[in-house]
Amino acid sequence: MSLLAFDSIDSVALAPVGKKRFRIPGAALLATTHGLQRTMLLIGVVIVAIFVVVALFAPVLAPYGFAQIFTPQLPMSAKHVLGTTVGGFDVLSRIIFGARTAVEVILLAAILSIFIGVPLGVISGYVSGWLDRILVLIMDALYAFPSLLLAIVVSIMVSAGRSGAFVGILSAAVSIMVVFVPQYFRVTRNATIQAKVEPYVDAARVAGANPGRIMFGHILPNVSQSIPVLLTLNASESILTLAGLGFLGFGIEPNSAAEWGYDLNKARADISNGIWWTAVWPGVAIVLIVVGVTLIGESLNDVLNPLLRTRGGATTADEEEVAEVVETRGLGVAADLAGMVEDIESDIRAVASESPPDLGEPSPNELSPDSPDFAPQGGLVPPKPSSAPVEPGSDPGEA
Numbered sequence: 272m273s274l275l276a277f278d279s280i281d282s283v284a285l286a287p288v289g290k291k292r293f294r295i296p297g298a299a300l301l302a303t304t305h306g307l308q309r310t311m312l313l314i315g316v317v318i319v320a321i322f323v324v325v326a327l328f329a330p331v332l333a334p335y336g337f338a339q340i341f342t343p344q345l346p347m348s349a350k351h352v353l354g355t356t357v358g359g360f361d362v363l364s365r366i367i368f369g370a371r372t373a374v375e376v377i378l379l380a381a382i383l384s385i386f387i388g389v390p391l392g393v394i395s396g397y398v399s400g401w402l403d404r405i406l407v408l409i410m411d412a413l414y415a416f417p418s419l420l421l422a423i424v425v426s427i428m429v430s431a432g433r434s435g436a437f438v439g440i441l442s443a444a445v446s447i448m449v450v451f452v453p454q455y456f457r458v459t460r461n462a463t464i465q466a467k468v469e470p471y472v473d474a475a476r477v478a479g480a481n482p483g484r485i486m487f488g489h490i491l492p493n494v495s496q497s498i499p500v501l502l503t504l505n506a507s508e509s510i511l512t513l514a515g516l517g518f519l520g521f522g523i524e525p526n527s528a529a530e531w532g533y534d535l536n537k538a539r540a541d542i543s544n545g546i547w548w549t550a551v552w553p554g555v556a557i558v559l560i561v562v563g564v565t566l567i568g569e570s571l572n573d574v575l576n577p578l579l580r581t582r583g584g585a586t587t588a589d590e591e592e593v594a595e596v597v598e599t600r601g602l603g604v605a606a607d608l609a610g611m612v613e614d615i616e617s618d619i620r621a622v623a624s625e626s627p628p629d630l631g632e633p634s635p636n637e638l639s640p641d642s643p644d645f646a647p648q649g650g651l652v653p654p655k656p657s658s659a660p661v662e663p664g665s666d667p668g669e670a
Contacts, residue, residue, distance in 0.1 A: 312570035318563025326371040335361045337368035337529035354548040368529035377509045379444035388452040392459025393486050414453040422446035426521050439523030447509045462494035503568030507561045
């Protein structure tokens with residue numbers, strides 16, 4: 272082996288570091304899907320992406336302001352593509368700005384629910400004792416309330432009669448957050464109870480890690496796999512809760528922000544008069560975004576849940592790898608068995624080719640039946656018949 276000598280450090284050329292390849296977010300997750308799973312996920316992503324883009328660029332896409340008033344109940348025309356409402360608002364503008372309101376409320380409610388429910392679940396599951404009993408009692412009490420009724424009560428308490436865009440969105444988000452905190456708490460707590468007895472937690476405890484580092488540095492990353500699925504499934508319910516609050520009059524004021532539930536409430540009287548466009552288009556918007564978020568949640572649940580990975584009828588990458596390993600090992604076992612059979616056959620042929628050994632005189636059973644010393648099975652030689660005459664009255668066996 273030769274050694275390379277360098278005159279100076281400058282003569283050493285460092286290999287250029289390759290640039291990191293750009294990866295599309297979610298491409299790895301999409302690659303793990305198949306069949307019906309992939310179709311559902313793509314449809315859901317497209318629907319939700321359209322609503323998110325509309326929400327981001329609402330001031331640019333909307334032809335008018337959400338509170339701008341025109342002639343009430345105008346039919347669909349070139350000036351008002353989807354008509355106007357009973358209050359004189361442009362329906363298309365209200366739907367576009369309503370998408371922004373829905374996205375803002377969902378994101379705020381999800382962030383609050385995760386940052387409150389998940390840490391409480393980890394603490395309760397790890398500490399146990401009286402703290403766990405108190406937190407479980409509170410969360411069970413909140414979970415026992417009807418979700419819409421609880422959201423109405425919290426919305427009234429938070430808003431306190433005040434109006435405004437920020438207060439309305441915050442009160443709606445907090446009311447929805449209170450409904451979903453128990454769900455994040457229970458899922459995280461159950462996973463923490465199972466994870467705290469794992470060897471890596473014992474190793475961290477033996478290494479001297481404090482309880483906070485163990486809970487949020489070791490346990491939390493290993494129990495957070497189900498949080499994205501729960502988030503997407505709760506997002507659809509958040510939209511329905513927000514629409515329910517607006518429909519019942521406990522949502523956001525119409526002059527503060529556009530809200531689909533409020534528009535549906537005001538369109539009830541129009542249906543009997545044949546004015547259908549004021550209720551149909553807000554309802555279609557609610558249905559579409561709920562369907563999109565639900566499809567994403569169900570697809571993520573299929574991908575991340577091992578028990579549901581074969582729902583599409585095809586095999587996943589993991590199953591194909593396992594099948595390949597099983598097939599490879601099966602071929603190896605078959606080859607070993609074939610070799611063993613060949614060895615046995617060769618041994619049999621070698622034994623058969625050898626000359627038989629000298630066994631000496633034949634045994635009684637190996638004699639021919641005509642031989643006088645032949646004995647049947649058991650070794651008893653039958654008595655030879657006597658040629659003497661038998662006298663009358665005597666026993667033949669005595670002769």
